[in-house]
């Protein structure tokens with residue numbers, strides 16, 4: 001069978017209605033648009049190279065010209081560090097790879113590069129397959145008809161990252177830890193304007209309080225874990241051991257422990273919900289397109305039947321890769337990338353002033369009418385080699401681009417593909433009649449209220 005033989009009819013998957021005019025300042029700060037970032041956009045935003053918004057004296061340019069994106073993320077990257085809100089929204093991550101800039105970031109990225117080489121990734125592949133198989137086995141055993149696939153994907157990717165990071169040590173894996181991490185993320189997504197004003201520790205809402213409890217639990221557990229590891233003469237060769245060793249080479253023990261904590265939280269946060277949402281959106285798209293799903297499932301079964309280890313299985317996947325790439329285009333799990341100009345600059349026609357914020361929104365860029373044919377339609381063949389070669393390198397950036405490109409991109413891609421292979425080979429995923437899938441985004445882009453799907457064992 002040739003891949004081109006598949007006939008995928010044009011399907012326009014779920015997306016929020018576009019506004020005729022921009023959301024009001026009040027709505028952006030306190031209303032629905034503050035809680036759901038994909039509600040900001042007007043139809044015009046998907047046609048123009050730049051959308052500028054001035055709010056409380058701050059100018060924010062959302063840029064959608066791939067050449068301008070290239071200048072911000074690569075050619076003039078020194079002029080565009082991350083804005084300082086991150087420290088207010090997520091103080092625990094601020095010393096880690098995601099939160100730092102300049103020389104400290106360069107040093108950490110260099111130290112961590114060996115943990116993410118293709119050779120190092122090999123060690124993690126069996127974990128991806130084992131966790132995916134465990135989820136599949138529980139579905140086979142319990143035989144539930146409807147499954148919240150988004151929740152199942154979040155749990156699977158949490159189990160993977162906690163095994164990869166901490167060898168699933170007691171207190172950093174399992175239901176209790178998963179619940180605290182979920183509460184912490186939920187709290188961050190919830191506090192919105194309070195966090196931006198640096199007041200999140202005073203937010204009295206139950207979600208913000210649960211978020212603070214989750215943060216305290218993780219800080220305490222991970223700090224104790226790092227102390228034990230620093231004292232262990234022969235620790236297991238997991239992710240954290242590699243990080244602690246890498247920092248120990250350049251920093252005194254206390255500083256190394258602080259950096260290891262910040263990065264452990266960074267990897268827990270950045271390394272599971274994003275991949276879980278990529279999985280959920282892929283399964284949503286395939287559930288709506290039975291032909292595409294049948295093709296992907298056939299490829300998954302053949303890839304597994306071919307034998308060998310997970311690396312060989314990955315090498316046999318073609319169509320499923322395109323489907324995943326298309327899911328990341330339509331529903332980028334990290335829908336925004338923010339920067340702030342250190343000095344005046346020019347981005348094409350746009351004059352940028354020192355202090356202006358620059359937003360690169362994969363959510364808008366990936367659906368921009370000047371860049372894509374039928375941008376809102378699901379069409380995995382956009383990622384067939386010839387079609388992909390015709391795209392601008394900076395029009396498709398689910399993992400960011402330039403020196404700060406996601407360090408976990410290969411990890412996430414291999415993880416998502418191996419999980420999808422195991423699940424699609426065994427089960428068919430179909431929509432639940434009457435359930436409308438909606439898009440929401442506080443920080444991550446996810447299906448609102450989860451993604452219930454009917455999951456049926458394949459013959």
Ligand code: HEM
Nearest residue numbers: 098270271274275278333334398399400404406407408412
């Ligand atoms: C589908 C899954 C994922 C998506 C869509 C994603 C997306 C992104 C994006 C867009 C950035 C750049 C942010 C910016 O430039 O401001 C980023 C950075 C980062 N990601 Fe991911 N990510 C994913 C999975 C992962 C995983 C599995 C890990 C870890 C195991 C990870 C760790 C990180 C880290 C540490 C950074 C900061 C890198 C730096 O600044 O040097 N991500 N990710």
